[in-house]
Amino acid sequence: MKRMPTQGRVFRRGEPGFDAAVLGTTYTVRDPGRRPDILVQANDVYDVIAALGQAQRNAMRVGICSGGHSWAQNHIRDGGMMLDLSRLNSIAIHPAQRKAVIGPGCWAGELNAALAKHQLFFPTAHAFTVGMGGFLLQGGFGWSSRSLGMGCQNVIGIDVVLADGSLVHASETEHPELFWSARGAGPGFFGVVVRFHLQLHRRPRFIGLKTQVFRIQHLERVLEWADSVGPQVSNQVEFQIVMNPKALLINAHGLEVIAPVMADSWQEARAHVDFITRSPVRKLASLHLPLVPMSLDFMMKTGEKTLFLANTRWSADNMWMDDPIAPLLPAIRKIADTQPPHPSHALWLNWNPPASRPDMAFSVESRTYLALYCGLGQGVDESTHANWATDHMRALEPWSRGIQLADENLGRRPARFVSDANMARLDQARAKYDPHGRFHPWMGRLPAAAASGQGAEPVPRKCA
Ligand SMILES: Cc1cc2nc3c(=O)[nH]c(=O)nc-3n(C[C@H](O)[C@H](O)[C@H](O)COP(=O)(O)OP(=O)(O)OC[C@H]3O[C@@H](n4cnc5c(N)ncnc54)[C@H](O)[C@@H]3O)c2cc1C
Structure with a gap:
């Protein structure tokens, strides 16, 4: 993905360059088939204000895009205006x-x-x-x-x-x-x-990475160990396991135990990841790397070059889970057995959130996080894999505590993403700040909320 050096302009549906400009906003290269009527590439805040005036006069719904990384391509909707804010990048x-x-x-x-x-x-x-x-x-x-x-x-x-x-x-x-x-x-x-x-x-004085790699046959043993130690892992460590068809250095279907760690010194960081160094599953590892200092810049760029490849048709889904992992292992084994080719991957993340957070709409999280990212390159058959993420998450729904909007798939699998009380409060705030339904709401909501009237989407109206 590259920065657009050009001055932003307005495109209408049917004009030359319209499709390319709309699809150029999205990280995943899947064409959702939806199109707005008009695309406004804002250059500054004044353009945004003018665009909202135009939307208001013409009773248009508005979809918004900043970096375009929504897996679900939430900003590309049918009809109305699409507002591209990528140039507001100061x-x-x-x-x-x-x-x-x-x-x-x-x-x-x-x-x-x-x-x-x-x-x-x-x-x-x-x-x-x-x-x-x-x-x-x-x-x-x-x-x-x-x-x-x-x-x-x-x-x-x-x-x-x-x-x-x-x-x-x-x-x-x-x-x-x-x-x-x-x-x-x-x-x-x-x-x-x-x-x-x-x-x-x-900025932390030390930033580094601890890595171990296992072949996929050790899936159950590795996840059971990770799940049992997770609650004790320091919150300076992002303890995660990536199920990768082309795992690091072994280049085969495997599990990458990846633990970025931030601390005030190398010694402190080493103590934080000692649970990996001395783990009972270490002897099963195909690869064990020492803790290596690494810049965030490098990790961010490498992640995109190795896992989150551009020019890929991505789809994702996710869930928060509270229960111990043992009863889920057969379903996770099925995820592995049906995994599409690289760069598709699954992420198990040790979360264990703090006891409380400030009062804010964000309100659903849990002990562990599981996300599936299906990434299909050119020539990979869509029909075989298109439902991999959604179908497996649906199968795990009995264990779900809700989803994280980061990897949302609400258009295809509506799920709970804030607490019920916060959902009601969001609806009230929306009614106050967007009484005519100018902005698109989420692409899907749970039917229970919709049935109680809370989920009904206001129809855009012309304002005086
Ligand atoms: C490769 C990759 C890595 C990721 N890594 C992480 C991660 O580490 N942690 C994490 O939490 N998430 C992660 N995500 C998910 C990502 O944070 C979300 O998809 C997020 O919405 C992306 O922001 P964006 O501005 O790029 O997306 P966009 O697609 O531009 O925005 C998503 C939606 O947010 C709303 N929106 C965006 N900007 C505005 C605005 N200025 N005003 C009002 N509404 C707006 C719109 O409804 C829009 O459709 C990752 C996604 C990808 C593709």
Whole structure:
């Protein structure tokens, strides 16, 4: 994915370049078949305000895109306007205050690189080109989020263009309901965030990676061990297992135990990952690497070059789970047995969240996270694999505590993504801030909420 150096312009459906401009916004190269009537590539906040005025006059629904990394391509909807904010990618850092103000189109890797120059840190997304706009709105499981909190917890204010075209600032004290909603509503947020105000942190002195690789036949033994030690793992460690058809260095179907760790020293980091070094399954490992210092920049770029390949037809699905892993192992074995080719992969993540978080829309998380990413390259048969992620997650639904919007698949498998109380509160805030249904809501919701009237989508109306 490359930055668009061009000046933004407006494309209407049917004009030369329209399709390419719409599809050029999305990370996954699958064509969803949906098209807006008009695409507005905003160059600045004034363009956003003008676009909202136009949408209002013409009773158009609006879809919003910052970095375009929604696996579900949430921003590409049928009809109405698509607003592309990728050019709003400024980064202003205020080192003395440990604060930054960024545009929504700024990439995770760009922010990280800018902060590294000041020895500062923010829990950005793990891959370089993920847009900070969508990442921060959906919650944001970022680097070091187990200790620093979700990305959205580190947002202290937002500048938002509302459905009526007005520009407001929202924080704990100004438009608090709008601010509360922006920290977790994700692809159903009802305003255009044009700037995020961020709280920064001191950069850890040591950043490194511990890795072990196992062949797939050890799946059950490795997951049972990981599940049992997970709750005791330091929150300085992102302990995860990637099921990869082309696992690192063995180049065969296997499990990569990957543990990025951040600490004040190499010794401290080594102590944090000692549970891997001395694990009872270590003797089964095909590859055991020592803890290696590694820059985040390198990890972010390498992740995209090896796992999250561009020019790939991606689809994803996920779930939070609370129960011990033993009863799930047969279903996870089936995931392995049916796994599409590389770069498709499955992620098991040790989460174990803190006992409490600030009051915000983000409210569903659990002990472990399981996500499936189906990535089909050119020439790989879509019909065989297209439902891999959705079908296996459906089979695991009895164990689900809900989903994370980061890897949402709501259009195909509606699931719970905030608590019921927060869903009701989001509906109230939407009714207040977007009474005419200018902005597209989530692509799917659970029928229970819809049946109670909460899920009904307002029909866009013309305003006076
Ligand atoms: C390769 C890859 C790696 C990823 N890694 C992580 C990770 O480490 N952690 C994690 O939590 N997630 C991760 N994700 C998921 C990612 O954070 C979400 O898909 C997020 O929505 C992407 O943000 P974006 O701006 O790029 O996406 P977009 O597709 O532009 O935005 C997604 C949706 O958010 C809303 N939105 C976006 N910008 C705005 C705005 N300015 N105002 C109002 N609404 C807006 C729109 O409804 C839009 O459809 C990853 C995704 C990919 C593809």
